[in-house]
Amino acid sequence: MNDNIKAMSEELKEFVLSTGAGKVGFADLRPYSENIRKTYGSVWDNYPFAVSVAFNMPSAIIRELALKGPTDSYARFYDAANIALDIIAMRTTDWLEERGFSAFPIPASKVSKDGLYGIFSHRAAAHLAGLGWIGKSCSLITPDRGPMQRLVTVLSDAPLQCGVPMESKCGDCTCCFKACPAHAIKGQKWQMDQNVNERVDREACRMFIKNNAETYGVNVCGLCLSACPWGKC
Numbered sequence: 001m002n003d004n005i006k007a008m009s010e011e012l013k014e015f016v017l018s019t020g021a022g023k024v025g026f027a028d029l030r031p032y033s034e035n036i037r038k039t040y041g042s043v044w045d046n047y048p049f050a051v052s053v054a055f056n057m058p059s060a061i062i063r064e065l066a067l068k069g070p071t072d073s074y075a076r077f078y079d080a081a082n083i084a085l086d087i088i089a090m091r092t093t094d095w096l097e098e099r100g101f102s103a104f105p106i107p108a109s110k111v112s113k114d115g116l117y118g119i120f121s122h123r124a125a126a127h128l129a130g131l132g133w134i135g136k137s138c139s140l141i142t143p144d145r146g147p148m149q150r151l152v153t154v155l156s157d158a159p160l161q162c163g164v165p166m167e168s169k170c171g172d173c174t175c176c177f178k179a180c181p182a183h184a185i186k187g188q189k190w191q192m193d194q195n196v197n198e199r200v201d202r203e204a205c206r207m208f209i210k211n212n213a214e215t216y217g218v219n220v221c222g223l224c225l226s227a228c229p230w231g232k233c
């Protein structure tokens with residue numbers, strides 16, 4: 001590893017953590033470029049690296065979901081975390097651009113017209129950066145916080161010292177599968193080249209979340225997060 005790359009990676013890590021992030025890691029996307037192209041087209045060809053950032057969600061708020069169902073508090077902090085992550089992504093982009101690199105911040109929340117698809121997978125970037133594994137719930141699970149974080153990604157051409165993807169530790173667990181009231185989770189182990197529809201019925205999830213707005217007044221769910229045994233003290 002080139003010393004300059006190592007030093008810049010350390011400096012960037014320190015900077016991102018100073019903005020309020022809970023975790024940051026770097027992913028080398030080059031071994032997955034064909035798969036990325038198949039999913040998103042050639043739009044990201046010029047960005048072989050990714051900065052993946054996790055922002056910690058309050059664990060009490062996630063745990064409360066299991067007792068009360070979707071709550072206003074969760075909806076509020078979900079939005080707040082997305083705003084915080086978008087700001088971190090912009091500051092990270094600025095940091096990279098000031099050093100002469102190209103960078104593209106991927107918004108923290110989905111921006112497609114139907115709200116179902118992101119323009120790049122934050123979870124895949126976080127997994128490839130070594131922050132955690134993608135659970136059967138399709139959320140990023142980290143050893144210390146389970147699914148209790150939200151993510152943002154900055155794609156870049158800056159060469160970075162990259163992490164190693166973490167093996168899944170879901171094992172035989174079926175907690176998220178059993179907790180999903182929409183029966184959207186299919187209980188499959190994540191694989192990079194697998195279509196997301198093989199793991200989760202996104203339409204069923206979306207409809208349940210939409211109906212929550214009528215029942216609870218908030219457009220969220222998160223029951224699969226509160227059911228996960230990882231990250232619980």
Ligand code: SF4
Nearest residue numbers: 180205221222223224
């Ligand atoms: S957010 Fe709710 S509906 Fe969607 S997969 Fe998780 S538990 Fe199921």
Ligand code: SF4
Nearest residue numbers: 135136170173176228
């Ligand atoms: S609840 Fe169990 S199966 Fe689902 S993501 Fe967490 S550890 Fe994996």
